[in-house]
Amino acid sequence: MKGLLKSSNFAMFFVSVAALVVGTWLINPQSGPIAWLSHGGSFGATFAKILVAVGILAVGAAITYIAMRLATSDGEVAYAGGATGPLNVAGLRLIKVPEPKVQKTVRTAADALNDLEAMIGLAPVKDEVNKMIARLQVEAKRRAQNLPVTPMSLHMVFTGPPGVGKTQVARALGEIYQSLHVLRKGHLVETDRSDLVAGYIGQTAPKTLDKCKEALDGILFIDEAYALAGTPGATGDFGREAIDTLLKYMEDNRDRIVVIVAGYPNEMRRFISSNPGLASRFSKTIEFPPYQADELCEIFAGMAKRQNFQLPDGFAAKMQPWIEDNVKRDDWGNAREMRTLLEKAREAQAMRIASDPTADLSMLQMADLEQAMSASH
Numbered sequence: 001m002k003g004l005l006k007s008s009n010f011a012m013f014f015v016s017v018a019a020l021v022v023g024t025w026l027i028n029p030q031s032g033p034i035a036w037l038s039h040g041g042s043f044g045a046t047f048a049k050i051l052v053a054v055g056i057l058a059v060g061a062a063i064t065y066i067a068m069r070l071a072t073s074d075g076e077v078a079y080a081g082g083a084t085g086p087l088n089v090a091g092l093r094l095i096k097v098p099e100p101k102v103q104k105t106v107r108t109a110a111d112a113l114n115d116l117e118a119m120i121g122l123a124p125v126k127d128e129v130n131k132m133i134a135r136l137q138v139e140a141k142r143r144a145q146n147l148p149v150t151p152m153s154l155h156m157v158f159t160g161p162p163g164v165g166k167t168q169v170a171r172a173l174g175e176i177y178q179s180l181h182v183l184r185k186g187h188l189v190e191t192d193r194s195d196l197v198a199g200y201i202g203q204t205a206p207k208t209l210d211k212c213k214e215a216l217d218g219i220l221f222i223d224e225a226y227a228l229a230g231t232p233g234a235t236g237d238f239g240r241e242a243i244d245t246l247l248k249y250m251e252d253n254r255d256r257i258v259v260i261v262a263g264y265p266n267e268m269r270r271f272i273s274s275n276p277g278l279a280s281r282f283s284k285t286i287e288f289p290p291y292q293a294d295e296l297c298e299i300f301a302g303m304a305k306r307q308n309f310q311l312p313d314g315f316a317a318k319m320q321p322w323i324e325d326n327v328k329r330d331d332w333g334n335a336r337e338m339r340t341l342l343e344k345a346r347e348a349q350a351m352r353i354a355s356d357p358t359a360d361l362s363m364l365q366m367a368d369l370e371q372a373m374s375a376s377h
Helices: 002-027 033-038 043-070 109-118 123-144 166-179 204-214 225-229 239-252 265-273 276-281 293-306 315-326 335-353 366-375
Strands: 076-078 084-086 156-159 188-191 219-223 258-263 284-287
Touching: 109 123, 109 166, 123 166, 123 284, 156 166, 156 265, 166 188, 166 219, 166 258, 188 204, 204 239, 219 225, 225 239, 225 258, 225 265, 239 276, 258 265, 265 276, 293 315, 293 335, 315 366, 335 366
Parallel strands: 156 258, 156 284, 188 219, 219 258
Antiparallel strands: 076 084
């Protein structure tokens, strides 16, 4: 580092001296190089003077070039690790830092299908998705053979209670459509009435359009979409304006966006029948059944494993009666309830072992689960 400073300082000194000499020659031409050479004596002496001058210039130029290559434009240098710092930082050596390479994970339709297949239960949903994929593949083959193809509407209605995997399936479909070149991006944009409907005249259409544009070349997933229809006979509700805006955007971009509306079965049937445009565009409905008690126990075990927790033997026999008692609640959330139950079991474990330095941090005991179930009623 000190050598770098010396080289840079010497280069600056040389340039300053050269500028002084040139300036002197310009002011007094008699002291310039032409007068010097013309009174320089013999040819050999003159030639020697020229060689010395050229040599000095060459050395100065070389030092200047090296110093400028090593120094940065802001008086800083690159250090190991890719950072920059002032020149007076000692003990670091100069290196050339390569540009970091970002690895982008590319998922295929097979990856999305494997994730879908790994989901607990949902057999009728998986069957419907497989039928849809098979038809898309056949249509692609017909198109390749120049055979006529009937346009297939990909807009869908997902019906079912909350917490049964509707969003996860929609996300998997986006990846599948992107892999099959049905959609360019295949990303999922989740939204609901609050993101689409405004409280003042003239604001709902722009809000709805913003969400539609965000989902362009992907999937727009509208949860509890029946709320857009509002209450029959009510006035001052701008949900119908959102529906009209959505339908127009779907028509104008029919090959670039897929819309999935989701909600409870009865409410969604009324929603689709409330507008002829909805009924004609959402011609396919996939029903998501509620999870059975044993399936929810399996989901609970999977959540615990992903968080590196071990469950006590026989936990399912203890949990199933509790689940069967609670599924009758109107606000039962299926897999969401399992997530909440696991959080409460972790809280109970934390209270139990907080003052025990030898406790197993990864083990949930039956007492933890019982306390969690008691707190979740």
